[in-house]
Amino acid sequence: MTTPASDHPASYLSALFGLDGRTAVVTGGSSGIGRAIAEALARAGASVVIVARREAELAATVTDLQAHGCRAASVSADLSSRESVRAAAEAAAEPFGEPDILVNSAGVNLRPPMPEIDDAVWDTTMAVNLEAPFLLSQRYAPGMAERGYGRLIHISSQQAFRAFVTSGAYGVSKAGLEGLARSQAEQWSRHGVTANTLVPGFVLTPLNARLQDDPECVQALAGRTMVGRNGLPGDFASAAVFLAGPGSAYVTGQSLFVDGGFSVH
Numbered sequence: 001m002t003t004p005a006s007d008h009p010a011s012y013l014s015a016l017f018g019l020d021g022r023t024a025v026v027t028g029g030s031s032g033i034g035r036a037i038a039e040a041l042a043r044a045g046a047s048v049v050i051v052a053r054r055e056a057e058l059a060a061t062v063t064d065l066q067a068h069g070c071r072a073a074s075v076s077a078d079l080s081s082r083e084s085v086r087a088a089a090e091a092a093a094e095p096f097g098e099p100d101i102l103v104n105s106a107g108v109n110l111r112p113p114m115p116e117i118d119d120a121v122w123d124t125t126m127a128v129n130l131e132a133p134f135l136l137s138q139r140y141a142p143g144m145a146e147r148g149y150g151r152l153i154h155i156s157s158q159q160a161f162r163a164f165v166t167s168g169a170y171g172v173s174k175a176g177l178e179g180l181a182r183s184q185a186e187q188w189s190r191h192g193v194t195a196n197t198l199v200p201g202f203v204l205t206p207l208n209a210r211l212q213d214d215p216e217c218v219q220a221l222a223g224r225t226m227v228g229r230n231g232l233p234g235d236f237a238s239a240a241v242f243l244a245g246p247g248s249a250y251v252t253g254q255s256l257f258v259d260g261g262f263s264v265h
């Protein structure tokens with residue numbers, strides 16, 4: 001007796017997690033967590049547009065994705081100004097059409113002690129970490145709702161929930177992102193558009209390269225997890241595919257901690 005095609009594990013998994021025919025925009029998709037997520041979504045079937053500033057990193061990522069047989073394109077843009085975010089939103093919808101999935105991973109990590117936070121640090125942090133995700137969502141979510149399918153995924157932080165290692169404006173921006181996901185979930189979920197956050201622990205990426213120069217600090221942070229190691233960008237692949245895919249339709253307004261148990265120690 002042969003197994004009907006629809007009973008095959010690959011078909012079952014595809015119905016839960018497959019992204020064939022979907023289009024995704026991933027900010028910060030040229031590095032670290034965003035890059036791993038862009039690759040995961042693309043290899044799960046989505047056409048992916050990555051957005052960041054540096055052209056060389058964007059081009060290298062697109063080449064890598066295409067080498068996997070994926071459909072990928074890039075938009076170079078600085079997400080720290082409203083005009084530039086709005087222009088990037090239009091440009092990112094061009095290569096493959098309006099996105100079904102928006103991942104906001106671009107972020108800055110300016111963390112001077114509280115008394116030293118000036119207007120520039122505050123403004124840049126809020127613009128890139130919070131306002132760009134808001135503006136991009138505002139641009140794309142109504143179309144997602146009209147089409148009846150959308151996934152808004154924001155990369156948040158431990159500092160959204162607890163202050164440590166000079167959380168400063170960064171923690172405020174990430175707390176704002178958590179609130180943004182809940183507000184978006186309230187508005188869009190009944191139209192098939194979910195909004196959730198992924199919450200990393202300490203992940204070895206260029207973002208915290210300076211901290212990684214201190215092996216004792218890196219070891220101490222690994223010791224705060226339950227798994228016993230720091231995060232790697234690839235740890236976000238399956239969680240992102242889950243939140244982007246059809247199987248997570250009833251998961252919305254949530255924060256999914258991908259942190260090796262950092263937050264529950």
Ligand SMILES: NC(=O)c1ccc[n+]([C@@H]2O[C@H](COP(=O)([O-])OP(=O)(O)OC[C@H]3O[C@@H](n4cnc5c(N)ncnc54)[C@H](OP(=O)(O)O)[C@@H]3O)[C@@H](O)[C@H]2O)c1
Binds near residue numbers: 034104109208
């Ligand atoms: N690594 C961690 O331990 C950790 C922990 C908690 C949360 N997170 C969050 O995870 C997200 C990704 O961080 P990561 O560790 O993967 O960092 P990363 O490797 O440094 O990547 C950051 C990405 O954002 C882009 N970007 C930064 N500023 C931008 C701007 N003004 N306009 C457009 N793109 C910009 C960068 O590209 P360009 O520089 O070329 O623009 C890069 O692609 C961030 O939101 C971060 O806050 C990270």
